[in-house]
Amino acid sequence: MYKSPGQEKILPSVVKAIGSTPVVELARLTEKLHGKIVAKLDYLNPGFSKKDRIALQMIEDAEKDGSLKPGQTVVELTSGNTGTGLAIVCGVKGYPFVAVMSRGNSMERARMMSALGAEVVLVDQLPQSKPGQVSGGDLKLVEQEAQRLVKERGAFRADQFNLKSNARAHYLHTGPELIKQCDGNIDAFADFLGTGGSFAGCSAAFKEFNPQIKCYVVEPAGAAAVAGEKITHPGHRIQGGGYIMPDLPLLRKDHIDGFLTVSDNTAVEISRRLAREEGIFAGFSSGANVAAALNLLSTDFKGKTIAVIICDSGLKYLSTDLWP
Numbered sequence: 001m002y003k004s005p006g007q008e009k010i011l012p013s014v015v016k017a018i019g020s021t022p023v024v025e026l027a028r029l030t031e032k033l034h035g036k037i038v039a040k041l042d043y044l045n046p047g048f049s050k051k052d053r054i055a056l057q058m059i060e061d062a063e064k065d066g067s068l069k070p071g072q073t074v075v076e077l078t079s080g081n082t083g084t085g086l087a088i089v090c091g092v093k094g095y096p097f098v099a100v101m102s103r104g105n106s107m108e109r110a111r112m113m114s115a116l117g118a119e120v121v122l123v124d125q126l127p128q129s130k131p132g133q134v135s136g137g138d139l140k141l142v143e144q145e146a147q148r149l150v151k152e153r154g155a156f157r158a159d160q161f162n163l164k165s166n167a168r169a170h171y172l173h174t175g176p177e178l179i180k181q182c183d184g185n186i187d188a189f190a191d192f193l194g195t196g197g198s199f200a201g202c203s204a205a206f207k208e209f210n211p212q213i214k215c216y217v218v219e220p221a222g223a224a225a226v227a228g229e230k231i232t233h234p235g236h237r238i239q240g241g242g243y244i245m246p247d248l249p250l251l252r253k254d255h256i257d258g259f260l261t262v263s264d265n266t267a268v269e270i271s272r273r274l275a276r277e278e279g280i281f282a283g284f285s286s287g288a289n290v291a292a293a294l295n296l297l298s299t300d301f302k303g304k305t306i307a308v309i310i311c312d313s314g315l316k317y318l319s320t321d322l323w324p
Helices: 051-065 081-093 107-115 136-153 164-181 197-209 264-278 284-298
Strands: 023-025 036-041 074-077 097-102 119-123 188-192 214-220 258-262 305-310
Touching: 023 164, 036 164, 036 284, 051 081, 051 164, 074 081, 074 136, 081 097, 081 107, 097 107, 097 136, 107 119, 119 136, 164 197, 188 197, 188 284, 197 214, 214 284, 258 284, 264 284, 284 305
Parallel strands: 036 305, 074 097, 097 119, 188 214, 188 305, 214 258
Antiparallel strands: 023 036
């Protein structure tokens, strides 16, 4: 049985509880299929998402290289998950943290970050945008505000779209954990793109371990910019990604073996099935990941094992139409 390093001892702080999350087989969702889906439950991190990992890596790397000074303010744009992770890490380590977020993201996230001690700056969406549907244009407005605050406060920018620490967290930890927990028995990996960090880091670890592991990018149907498709649905509902950014700096194109798209309705349906049938209460992007894995098992990977990440908790979407 796989055990996290901290399960049998007292930890010095909650940041030491980040990572080493369990992996489970989604046996009920796949009972009519030939093959396995193994899901890494990163919603069990302290901030209820995989982004806790990158928050810790970005801050600790910046401390080591001197780009983050004692007591300096940290600023980052967020859909809520990276901000929650940074609020936890910065709170424990003593750095003021400012989270800059679009009003289009679910308000549970803003309230959670505020409760964890962050200053939350909410940025209005574009006039044509809808709550719950954060577009690339909305994200540009958030980026402008983040840049302004960094300059105004002399802050360190925990830039999750550009800092290599993002992918490094998954290369050093998430990917190797999955390999160890699955005894190396992974045939493919499917991952929904936000910053591209978890795909970049995990795919690098997988390819290094076994170049035959196939790694698939997952994007919203109608908003598959990295795949090079025509954008017809920029206002998709899958929060935390699909920002219609064709060039994500952290991605390595040679690690991408294929592209998969998932519709809003399918992501919602599979998220709800995860809750009802597997007892996994997760968000939109987790549903998208599992939907993509189900597609792979039904086509080119019959009889194989597909790995996915359960990115965040369904608790962060109670105010949305994910939960009727």
